[in-house]
Amino acid sequence: MSEVLLNIDGLRTEVEGKEILKGLNLQIKKGEIHVIMGPNGAGKSTLANTLMAHPKYKMVSGEVIFEGEDISELKTDERARKGLFLSFQHPEEVPGITVENFIRSSKIAIDGQLIKFLKFDKDLKNNMKELKMKPEYAKRYLNVGFSGGEKKKNEILQMLMLNPKLAILDETDSGLDVDAIRIVSEGIRMYSNENNAVLIITHNTKILENLKADYVHVLVDGRIVKTGDASLAEQIEKDGYEAFREAAI
Secondary structure (H helix, E strand, O other): OOOEEEEEEEEEEEEOOEEEEEEEEEEEEOOOEEEEEOOOOOOHHHHHHHHOOOOOEEEEEEEEEEOOEEOOOOOHHHHHHHOEEEEOOOOOOEEEEEHHHHHHHHHHHHHOOOOOHHHHHHHHHHHHHHOOOOHHHHHOEEOOOOOHHHHHHHHHHHHHHHOOOEEEEEOOOOOOOHHHHHHHHHHHHHHOOOOOEEEEEOOOOHHHHOOOOOEEEEEEOOEEEEEEOHHHHHHHHHHOOHHHHHHHO
16 A cells, blocks of 8 residues: 555635635545646645745645644745645746756755765756756756746756655646647656655646546635546546536535
8 A cells, every 4th residue: 555645634724814725635645646626716726835835825724744744834945855846837037046056956955965966967967858958948047038838847857856755736737838748747757656746736637648647636615526537637628617616515
């Protein structure tokens, strides 16, 4: 039986005094790929930001257990060191810091030790090649002047280099063309193994055409109202969320 990596029990989260997550439950085991889908405003990004302790998102009650430890009181950097990673829906531009330096500094901060520069450089180049990123992008400032697709590939590059235990991907496929979605999916497959897990948050079924999900969850009005396999995403593509909205009432 796979080891439980993340267990969320009765999670309630407020944003600026408004309750968004209303008793959410979710369990993720090592080796699994989970997908959360839902209509706009359901709480998908709120879940991602709550898991990474964004200060705007106030956890009111519930438990977030990661590898058997309650991480509810941990700050963002502490959660990152435990092995959580969040790929942003809208990656920020950071002038003055190159992609290479950002990833190297992040890896040192998370691992808590110096890195072997030759191995780091080789891994960076290999991963960029797999993601079809031009080598010169490593020397460019983080996301500055990058297209939407390049920014999302850069998030996947960070995931591959930092190698977290749980990767939370918040609409990584948003705004991407078919080729870019295929490349991002390949990056997720390269990362995924029996010792880690992936939580993909999306409203688009396209990424699932190139990726095998173990579980698909439907999030409506702050709660997961339905869980199934990949066929559930096909049902959503065909019929929308109306039936799930009715189930949430």
